[in-house]
Amino acid sequence: ETGVTQSPTHLIKTRGQQVTLRCSSQSGHNTVSWYQQALGQGPQFIFQYYREEENGRGNFPPRFSGLQFPNYSSELNVNALELDDSALYLCASSLAGVGEQFFGPGTRLTVL
Amino acid sequence: AQSVAQPEDQVNVAEGNPLTVKCTYSVSGNPYLFWYVQYPNRGLQFLLKYITGDNLVKGSYGFEAEFNKSQTSFHLKKPSALVSDSALYFCAVRDITGGYNKLIFGAGTRLAVHP
Numbered sequence: 001e002t003g004v005t006q007s008p009t010h011l012i013k014t015r016g017q018q019v020t021l022r023c024s025s026q027s028g029h030n031t032v033s034w035y036q037q038a039l040g041q042g043p044q045f046i047f048q049y050y051r052e053e054e055n056g057r058g059n060f061p062p063r064f065s066g067l068q069f070p071n072y073s074s075e076l077n078v079n080a081l082e083l084d085d086s087a088l089y090l091c092a093s094s095l096a097g098v099g100e101q102f103f104g105p106g107t108r109l110t111v112l
Numbered sequence: 113a114q115s116v117a118q119p120e121d122q123v124n125v126a127e128g129n130p131l132t133v134k135c136t137y138s139v140s141g142n143p144y145l146f147w148y149v150q151y152p153n154r155g156l157q158f159l160l161k162y163i164t165g166d167n168l169v170k171g172s173y174g175f176e177a178e179f180n181k182s183q184t185s186f187h188l189k190k191p192s193a194l195v196s197d198s199a200l201y202f203c204a205v206r207d208i209t210g211g212y213n214k215l216i217f218g219a220g221t222r223l224a225v226h227p
Contacts (some may be wrong), residue, residue, distance in 0.1 A: 033214060033215075042217030042220050043215070100146070101158075103148070103157070103158075104155050
């Protein structure tokens with residue numbers, strides 16, 4: 001069984017740039033959720049994808065967007081980066097309707 | 113709205129002693145509760161969950177958690193702490209508002225186990 005993987009591990013961008021983060025879900029999982037973990041805080045829910053559609057979203061602006069592909073992998077895109085976007089971005093996969101989510105190692109994004 | 117609170121920023125314990133990391137929750141309906149651990153520069157690792165049934169839930173690495181409905185608590189415990197248990201611990205509750213399943217996390221508690 002393959003766990004959740006994310007790429008890249010680290011990323012440095014400047015304000016105003018755009019970034020794409022990638023996630024491969026655990027084998028057999030059809031739902032992907034993205035979370036933002038700012039330094040010293042707990043993870044905050046960004047959005048969730050199921051069957052290639054966004055089916056739920058947290059309190060994040062539209063410049064945060066995503067995709068899910070037929071193989072259930074996913075991308076998180078952030079446009080017009082701001083300094084406050086600096087955080088660890090976590091991807092989690094699960095089976096729809098089941099509470100347990102399995103997390104990837106995260107992507108550390110630094111915005112300068 | 114569903115929420116969890118972790119009242120302690122840090123817990124210090126000596127190796128070999130029992131440890132407790134506290135979590136209280138506020139939910140409408142039956143709570144689905146989770147504990148995750150995060151090691152430096154790593155993602156979250158699932159430890160255990162409570163959905164229904166026995167109030168004492170056993171999980172990975174010798175951890176267990178006690179669900180207490182009257183006190184709305186879900187404290188994480190381990191009988192004998194190891195130095196390698198030192199990490200950041202998060203309590204979370206499932207929120208199905210809007211018809212989809214997401215996790216609401218506490219702010220985290222840093223556990224430091226001293227030799």
